[in-house]
Amino acid sequence: MNQIMVRKIVPLLFATFVLMLASFLPANVVHANSLSDIPDRSADEINYLIDKGTVTGYPDGTYRPKNSVTRQEAATMVGRALGLNGTKRSTSFPDVSSSLYASGYIQSAYEQKIITGYPDGTYQPRNEITRGEMAYLISKAFNLDETTGNKYSDVPNSGALSKAIDKVSTAGIANGYPDGSFKPQKSITREEYALLVARGMNPKYKVDGEDLEVIDEKVVSTGILNVRSGPGTNYSKIGQLTEGAVIKIYKEIGSWVMFAYNGSTAYVHGAYIMDKPSNNGGHTIAIDAGHGDHDPGASDNGLVEKEINLDVAKRVRDYLNNSNINVVMTRDDDTFLELDERVDYAVDHGADTFLSIHSNAFPNNEDVSGVETYYSSAALSERAYDSYKLAHFIQNRVVEAMNAKDRGVKDIPYRVIHATPLPSALVELGFVTNDSDAYKLGSSYYRDRAAKAIYLGIVDYYNWKY
Ligand SMILES: [Zn+2]
Incomplete structure (x- = not known):
């Protein structure tokens, strides 16, 4: 993980013996400014997700960043991030009943091929999710395609796990530890998980920390222009722009441009946009x-x-x-x-x-x-x-x-x-x-x-x- 995650977290002198409901329950929405224990280093990302309704705090006003994330919580957070149907219902997994709060998101994520069960057909919703499992889930959820090769000492050079970890690393969503390892079997904390989901949703939170600045404004010059999640036609289509729309461009990647889209970023091909006349001439x-x-x-x-x-x-x-x-x-x-x-x-x-x-x-x-x-x-x-x-x-x-x-x-x-x-x-x-x-x-x-x-x-x- 990045340096953020290996730094020692100052232990919170806060203890409670009350058994709390799972923090992801929609009923427990607590506003960001009232959560007492969000670490400064990840406050932007966690508050972003709270504002978006993707994560919530606990009823006692805490976020508990060091708590681990269960597989049902992971499915819920990603389901909310993607706007999947979260209505509780029966599922394809024998161990996820319709009464489980996350059953809707688990089934939706399963149908979208974002999550899979264990070889025995179960989902094990209460198991803690590992960093390796997280890599699968995030790479599927955000349609990550690009790979640059495995660079971790403890990850095999081929296979599905390797590929998933490669994708989340290449996308700048997750990285390894300073010792060169990735620790795919390690469980993930609520803080770490929030960082990953925020980075998947909004590139401004990515590991390479690029500060997105608008470098140009251009005008769509074709009837209908497909908006994609990444710089290539192999990336999923996430919307359309029509002729005349003005877009704010962050950067150019080959023949594609990254631009501001619905509070996040997206990509269009540069051949279908044209310059906006400058104001200098006062036309x-x-x-x-x-x-x-x-x-x-x-x-x-x-x-x-x-x-x-x-x-x-x-x-x-x-x-x-x-x-x-x-x-x-x-x-x-x-x-x-x-x-x-x-x-x-x-x-x-x-x-x-x-x-x-x-x-x-x-x-x-x-x-x-x-x-x-x-x-x-x-x-x-x-x-x-x-x-x-x-x-x-x-x-x-x-x-x-x-x-x-x-x-x-x-x-x-x-x-x-x-x-x-x-x-x-x-x-x-x-x-x-x-x-x-x-x-x-x-x-x-x-x-x-x-x-x-x-x-x-x-x-x-x-x-x-x-
Ligand atoms: Zn006339």
């Missing part, structure tokens, strides 16, 4: 919801363009508010502005880029459908090329998100994108006159997809530009 984009008030824009299939444009624009604003990009809205309610007023408003409010959001119509042919984006090259300038790039980034993202026909980027000098000093584009999300497009334009799901796509297209643009 500000103007989002212009086309039409408004007495000017409804296109309408068909029960849809009114001004309402679609505004709803999507607000959703874009919400995505941008979670990024480093500032946003100004030419309108955020059902009001009307002249085209020049929209441009002026953007310039006056410090925008460096302008995007207008519209929906299309083709009254004489309901078969016409798809997404198109305009820019204006009429002025041969850097602004024109920036506008062209902006239009392409938006177009590519929105076509994919709407799963619609790609009508391309078009060079048309509409006033709102032409008579302006800002790089500007105008996206047409789809046709209210086409059944399929109209369904999407009316759906909250697709409006959100469109907004996220626009947001990502804006991020693409700033990443390209700066």
